[in-house]
């Protein structure tokens with residue numbers, strides 16, 4: 628038996644949802660650059676779930692369907708009010724709330740395709756409401772109900788802040804949602820597929836995926852980037868800070884990628900947005916610092932920035948709490964997880980690799996009294 632640590636380079640499934648070839652990312656064959664520049668998040672979700680771009684009436688109907696399903700069942704709100712949110716990471720709260728949604732869905736264990744698609748709509752719609760409600764309740768504020776005539780990105784910001792967002796803010800969130808929606812067989816998506824390949828239910832699949840995204844080597848890196856930038860404080864401290872990380876053999880969050888060699892094609896969109904937004908907020912030091920770190924690490928280690936690197940200063944500029952960055956990533960990636968779960972159900976086989984045993988060989992069994 629030979630093992631490949633971390634399954635690097637192992638092709639574990641076929642999928643027609645997204646692909647990464649020669650550092651190019653596509654969703655159902657469409658280039659990420661075109662989608663990021665032109666599409667609404669709803670359009671991308673429709674694409675991932677239906678394998679085709681919607682026409683105008685299909686998109687209008689799908690957008691409305693998501694908006695009308697955004698309201699949370701009352702017990703989810705009661706649950707979020709029932710414990711001390713100030714001592715809980717929002718990703719842990721999201722993981723539990725998503726799981727709880729399943730308890731309030733009488734169709735949670737119905738496995739018919741049509742029913743699973745309806746559940747996917749409800750889960751996608753309600754995930755943003757959970758994150759926004761968490762953000763408000765922990766500040767002692769009441770959650771805000773979604774508006775049925777708002778698009779997904781606008782509704783998220785409206786529910787979080789309680790006021791209508793500016794166009795540039797909607798545009799930034801929409802673009803971030805599009806860029807984070809899917810990414811081939813990343814760790815959380817693989818987790819979701821492994822889970823549902825046992826023919827477990829859709830809620831179990833997405834709950835497991837939220838748990839996997841939480842880690843700092845995956846989605847949790849965006850919060851880690853902002854923590855680092857805050858610790859650095861000023862541009863002139865950036866290089867000595869990074870040198871210290873190198874000296875201590877610590878990883879720099881937001882840098883490096885398992886699949887991309889020359890750069891993550893999503894990063895340039897977020898870099899541009901970071902430049903624009905930090906100029907508006909008068910805090911371009913976050914952008915300048917990020918750029919300096921990116922260039923230095925590229926030069927020193929040949930490592931490119933990944934999607935998490937510039938999303939940090941983008942979300943910070945939009946006034947989003949730093950520990951809500953990864954939940955916001957989940958709001959978007961939920962669409963990819965759901966697409967992969969539906970695809971897995973559609974052509975399922977249990978996912979069960981092998982492990983190469985490297986433990987002790989044939990130790991003599993000694994009875995408990997003699998050990």
Ligand SMILES: CC(=O)SCCNC(=O)CCNC(=O)[C@H](O)C(C)(C)COP(=O)(O)OP(=O)(O)OC[C@H]1O[C@@H](n2cnc3c(N)ncnc32)[C@H](O)[C@@H]1OP(=O)(O)O
Pocket residue numbers: 633843844845846848877878879880881882883884885886928930933934935
């Ligand atoms: C949405 C996403 O999930 S994107 C990824 C988000 N995660 C991060 O940003 C966390 C920081 N980055 C990393 O930890 C890694 O680059 C990963 C996990 C993304 C990919 O890692 P892998 O392909 O497993 O590479 P691995 O961790 O084995 O690193 C290979 C080498 O590059 C170094 N390296 C990789 N990333 C970094 C980094 N961010 N900072 C410093 N060194 C790094 C490692 O220390 C290692 O060096 P060595 O061979 O001298 O020991």
Ligand SMILES: O=C([O-])CC(=O)C(=O)O
Pocket residue numbers: 809810812813814845885886933934
């Ligand atoms: O693909 C990966 O390994 C991580 C990543 O960039 C993502 O999930 O967006």
